Amino acid sequence: MWFLSRYDDVYQAIRNPKLFSSEVVSPPPLTFLTLFDAPDHTRLRKVVQPSFLPLSLDPFIEQIEQRAEDLLDAMIAKGGGDVVNDFAIPLSISTISTMIDVPNEDEEKMKFWSDETFSYFGRLARNAPGTGTDEQSAQAFFAYLKEAMERLVRTGSQSIGGHIARMWKDGLLSEKEAKELCAFVFIAGHDTTTILVANAFRMFAEQPNLLGRIRENPSDAERFVEEVARYRGTVQRVSRITTEATTVAGVDLPKGAVVRLLLSAANRDSRKFANGETFDIDRDSSGHLGFGNGMHKCLGAPLAKLETLVATKALARKVGDIALDPARPIQYVRGNNLTNSGPEHLFVKLGRLSA
Numbered sequence: 001m002w003f004l005s006r007y008d009d010v011y012q013a014i015r016n017p018k019l020f021s022s023e024v025v026s027p028p029p030l031t032f033l034t035l036f037d038a039p040d041h042t043r044l045r046k047v048v049q050p051s052f053l054p055l056s057l058d059p060f061i062e063q064i065e066q067r068a069e070d071l072l073d074a075m076i077a078k079g080g081g082d083v084v085n086d087f088a089i090p091l092s093i094s095t096i097s098t099m100i101d102v103p104n105e106d107e108e109k110m111k112f113w114s115d116e117t118f119s120y121f122g123r124l125a126r127n128a129p130g131t132g133t134d135e136q137s138a139q140a141f142f143a144y145l146k147e148a149m150e151r152l153v154r155t156g157s158q159s160i161g162g163h164i165a166r167m168w169k170d171g172l173l174s175e176k177e178a179k180e181l182c183a184f185v186f187i188a189g190h191d192t193t194t195i196l197v198a199n200a201f202r203m204f205a206e207q208p209n210l211l212g213r214i215r216e217n218p219s220d221a222e223r224f225v226e227e228v229a230r231y232r233g234t235v236q237r238v239s240r241i242t243t244e245a246t247t248v249a250g251v252d253l254p255k256g257a258v259v260r261l262l263l264s265a266a267n268r269d270s271r272k273f274a275n276g277e278t279f280d281i282d283r284d285s286s287g288h289l290g291f292g293n294g295m296h297k298c299l300g301a302p303l304a305k306l307e308t309l310v311a312t313k314a315l316a317r318k319v320g321d322i323a324l325d326p327a328r329p330i331q332y333v334r335g336n337n338l339t340n341s342g343p344e345h346l347f348v349k350l351g352r353l354s355a
Contacts, residue, residue, distance in 0.1 A: 001258045002251070003237075005265035007272035007289075009248050013240060013261055015294045020240035020259060022296060029124040031180035033188075034238070034296060041295065044177070047167060048185055051099065051160035054302050060095060064307055067091055068314045076318060080325065080349040088197040089190075091307060096189030100182065101159035102148050113141035114187050122339075126239060142179040149178060160185060185299075192234045192291075193304040195333070195342030197311050199232040200225070203279060204315060205324045205348055210281065214316035215353075221312045223281050225305055229290030230267045231279045234304075236341045237262045238292060263289040320353040 004010050013020045021037050028035035033045055050056060071087045081087075093107045102110065116137030122128030131137075149165035156162070161182060168178035203224075204211055214221050242257045253259065267288050268276035274283070291298035298304070315322070324330070328347035333340065 001260065002248075002253055003260045003262055004248060005262040005269075006249065007266040007269035010261045010263060010266040010289065011287075011293065013248070013259065014238070014263075014289070014292060014296070017295055019243055019246055020261075021243050022238075022240060024239050024241045024258060025125050030121055030184075031177045032121055032125075032184045033299060035125055038295070044181060045295075045299070047164060047173070047181065048160060049299060051163065051185075052189075052299055052302050054306075057302060057306055060098065061306070061310070063098065064091070064095055064310050065314070067094055068307075068310045069318075072311075072314050072318055076350050076352050079351075081347065083198045083201040083346040083348055084194065084343055085345070087201075087311070088194040091197065091311070092190035092193040095193075095303070095307060096186055099159060099189065100148075100161035100186060101152055101157045102161065106144075110141075110144075110186065111190075113137055113144070114183070114190065117141050117183050118187055118191065126339075128338075138183075141183055145179050145182045146175065149182065188298070188300040189303055190300075191340055192298060192300050193307050195234040195340060196229060196304050196308050198343040198346050199234075200228050200308050200312055201315070201322070201348055202324070202330075202343065202346060203228055203232065204319075205322050207279065208322060211316050211319060211322065213281075214312065218313055218316070220281060221309055221316070223285075224312055225308045226285045226288070226290075227279060227281050227283065228308065229305070230273065230285045230288035232342070233264055233267060233288070233290030234340050234342055235290065235292060235298065236264045236338060238296070238339065263292065318353055319350050321349075321351040323349045325349055 004013055017037055022035060023037050033041060036044065068091055071090055075081045075086050089111065093111050097104060097107055097110060116131060116134045119131045120134035120138040123130035123134060149161060152162040152165045153169055164178050164182050167173045168175060214224060237260045240259045240261060242253050242255055242259065244255045246253050267290060270276040291301035325347035330343050331345040333342060333344045
């Protein structure tokens, strides 16, 4: 196995899908976009991408803002808490559940199934160890989604879930593709977001002066979010396989070489981003690989950025001081396939902004 970590090497590989193929396992065991090359990738992405474009997300902004405000108020009232469980997960799960059009009361169950299905994906596609119950849970998730899509067709739902369901009923997607694609959308819509939002809280705790800056200049919030995605992005690495022999940085790779592209390492390459190991809201972070790049750029990136932006502005508006809880060290996501990594539990102390 080969690992690429320099920005230029990673960027060239991620932009050349014909040489660095995503079909590390062929045929792909699940209808997850990350496992496909064109033409199937193109066909499947066209089904779901329109629902994640910024204009398509506009109708959800008010709900996201209200949910973020309620969750943050509850945390401030008790002086802090676990950013992941008390804020990031409920915010992202409620949003993607609404977008797919599944009942709110099923959110906790959906989160469990989602985690298990991601583990199942890792075991089938990346040689990850799995959980022992992931296949059973994934199949339960797919069955739940099939039933949900039957309902969405009957009710004429205009949600992304309803769109996938109609394509299934019209014969444009198989039942397997529809169920698994819907599961992928759910996972892509919350997993990346949860970690990015948690890392935004962490950066404010590490550089609390940024709260005041964004309070005074709300337009800086977008720069902050982009720098969080560069400096502490969710997606650590992606997998590829070479379709022919090639040479990278003077090293010969044979045909069929399994290659890991280390996106987060590339994002800190000081040859691309000056002082890359430093968080700097004023830097030009354009070109960062926090959401990948090219045809496989993260489907949920606009949603992740939107929810993190909403959270950032709410924090700056409402919180006077924020600090990591010294008695509760950060616990990190472990196991699975190590694609996504970040806080699993992040405890902070919060103080309300004085009037």
